[in-house]
Amino acid sequence: MAVEREELRSRLRELGFDEVRFARVEPGFGSKLSEWIEAGYHADMEWMERTVPKRSDPALVLPGARSVIMLGVNYWSPEIARAKGPAWARYALYSDYHDTIKAALVAAGRVLEETGGGAVTAADYRYYVDTGPVIERGWAAKSGLGFVGKNAMLISRTHGNWLFLAAVLTTLEFEPDAPVRKDAAGRETEPGLLCGKCTRCMDACPTHALPKPGVVDARRCVSYQTIENKGIIPRELRAGIGNRIYGCDTCLEVCPWNRFAQAGRRVLLAARYGLADLTLREILELTPERFAAVFKGTAIKRVKIAGLLRNASIVAANTGARECLGALVALTDHASPVVRAHAVWAVRKLAGDDLLVAARAVESDPAVLAEYTGAV
């Protein structure tokens, strides 16, 4: 039995998805991904490398996949105050979207079965939000949910850069929605389709992580360094991190397409904007218990306390936060060598070597030796 596309679209919108678009599964879509991996732009995200075949072909994820239903959730909010404390990526200031959107995807599966009137079962679809082997931005562009900007983001003409994406792969056949625009030859065009001459995002990137339009070198990206990298952050990138404590929104924020963004309905999101009120010093003084309590249920908890203390140490040094010196000196003795290393670097940058020598015999600590002897 055929599932009626518009009925499905409206029922999925009722669940809280702000955008619901349909694309037809076609082969040969992953060549850009392979090029990206071959260039080494994925840094140490070997899970990206391992899943290239699946990401390139939905039929390897769901045998017989014919359509991809792309879903968008608007997370824009003018309430997220960014001026005072360290800067957090906006997406992180909610209860973990993987969990809240996943619950709606379970409901979406039920809707698919209901609208199929018994002919559709759980074997006919699979859904993912972020963590599945699906090129979400590519399918979203194909479905016309938006276009891929020079900042590599999927940009919606309605919501700007502020959409979470989720995908339902299905064996059902749907008439596809049209992509935003095709070029004169009728092909889908390169990233930057509706960017014109603008290069604001590429110019604003603090670590020059956009080597060409639509391509992010994760090794240089602040988002990768402050979230995915679990070890030492390369010294030459630390200044560019500025006051960004978790993730980076710079290439999103500067984009003129955001002028159309309206605050999201937040049906599928639970705001945790208060996290942005934490001062740097409060963060640097977090105990494991307090870290667990404060960040419970958020995506931020995945960087663990060591990752956050590492990032906070860099921000303290970059912003000249001398009121944090006491906390930083205490961290030069932290159980994690990664925290020790960054704390030593931050103390040196803020106060020179004297304070460190007085604090502890750092020279004998192999984890911090490079930070202690290298240039700050």
Ligand code: B12
């Ligand atoms: C790995 C990853 C990262 C890495 C690498 C980023 C990157 N640019 O590849 C790091 C850690 C750096 C990262 C950072 C961020 N990420 Co991230 N990330 C991913 C993940 C898991 C895979 C992305 C991927 O495959 N990268 C490889 C490159 C080659 O693929 P791609 O950028 O998606 O580009 C493809 C398409 O755009 C396609 N394409 C380009 N033009 C066109 C045109 C047409 C017509 C078609 C058909 C295809 C097409 O070609 C590319 C390859 O196929 C996705 C979730 C997912 N499963 O897709 C989230 C995802 C891309 N991330 C997301 C977010 C929010 C972020 C951050 C904003 C977080 C933050 N604030 O710190 C930053 C933004 C950085 C940036 N400018 O891209 C969102 C993006 C939502 C959106 N509206 O675009 C996603 C989709 C997660 C989600 N479900 O919402 N991320």
Ligand code: SF4
């Ligand atoms: S997220 Fe930040 S560091 Fe990464 S490409 Fe965008 S502006 Fe550059």
Ligand code: SF4
């Ligand atoms: S900032 Fe300009 S170049 Fe970058 S994605 Fe937006 S419109 Fe395109």
